[in-house]
Amino acid sequence: MKTHLTDVGTFIREQREKSAMSLRKLADQAGISNPYLSQIERGLRRPSADILKSIARALSISVETLYERAGLLDGIPRSGVISAIEADPALTTSQKRALTEIYQSFVNDTQKEESP
Amino acid sequence: MKTHLTDVGTFIREQREKSAMSLRKLADQAGISNPYLSQIERGLRRPSADILKSIARALSISVETLYERAGLLDGIPRSGVISAIEADPALTTSQKRALTEIYQSFVNDTQKEESP
DNA sequence: AACTACTGCTTGCATTTGCAAGCACTTTGC
DNA sequence: GCAAAGTGCTTGCAAATGCAAGCAGTAGTT
Structure with a gap:
């Protein structure tokens, strides 16, 4: 997890530098303190x-990208x-389980038919 | 944001109850303290x-679902x-038709249960 | 009744998060 | 050269997160 943490920080710095933004500028645009951004x-x-x-918003990148880098x-x-x-x-947990099992059996049937 | 917070907590309780799990059981499976889960x-x-x-993992639901509820x-x-x-x-046409119908019937069942 | 097991919640506290104030260094403009 | 502006970082602290210990209530068993 610490690996991921280093990754997201490094990644943020890289993206910031690619955008030619100072740390303070990004922090301002993100609405966070610049010391904290530095620490991150x-x-x-x-x-x-x-x-x-x-x-992510201040850097105009997807939040999913940052979450992935952060291991979230x-x-x-x-x-x-x-x-x-x-x-x-719209599905209950048991319905999800049932549907998943049906799906899996269908996929297994289809692959068996294709094997010979 | 407070609205979302209430939503995620309520949602978690609903999912837990649907799974017929006690608060302690879910907390154990999630690896968090039960008082904290109660507070959440x-x-x-x-x-x-x-x-x-x-x-999310302990409830067998997608983490994205919870993040959305939480506004993340x-x-x-x-x-x-x-x-x-x-x-x-991986699915044949008839399998697709069958799965879709099962899905629809599940969704209709769930909504009918919630109406009264 | 007493005891055990289970349930959800209260509370004090350690740790973590995020910030404000300010420092040291570098760059820019006069 | 000097002052101002810009840059990234240090540090102490308030607030938030997550936990352990324990409480009160309920249900089941002897």
Whole structure:
């Protein structure tokens, strides 16, 4: 996790430098204190998701990118159906489980048919 | 933001109750203290993304769902499950039709239960 | 009744987060 | 050269997070 923390700080500094922004300018635009931004970039502090969100916005990059760097989101293999099932608020937990199992059995059946 | 905070806590409690889990059981599985989980559910504390991640995993729901409820990610239009089914090359046409119908019946069941 | 197990919550506290005040250094303009 | 402006960082502190110890209530068993 510390590895990820270093990554997000380093990544933020890189993006900031690519944008030719001073630390104070980015901090102002992100609405956070510049000492804190400095600490974040150097890996001395582990910012909350809110802070990352503010920084992402100020840097015009996606918040998901920063969350991934910070280890808050997984870099996603787009497995699609299963992810969508899990994310769907219209389904109960047991329905999700049932749907996932049905999906898996379908996929297994289809692959068995294709094997010979 | 306080609105979102209440939402994520309420949502977590709903999901927990749907799973017929005690507060202590969920806390244990999530690896957090049960008093803290209680505070989160009641909106007395605003958990970090790490904590939300742990809870999502223990509840078998996507972390994105919780982040959205917490205001950490923007809501994505939930076209999800049906689109994912249609796009999945691992499914035959008839399997897609069947899965979609099952999904629809689940969604209709869930909404009917919530109406009264 | 007493005891055990389970449930959700209260509370004090250690640690972490994020900030304000200010420092030291560098660059710019006169 | 000097003053002003700009730069990134140090440090002490308030507030927030997350926890451990424990309480009060409920249910089940002897």
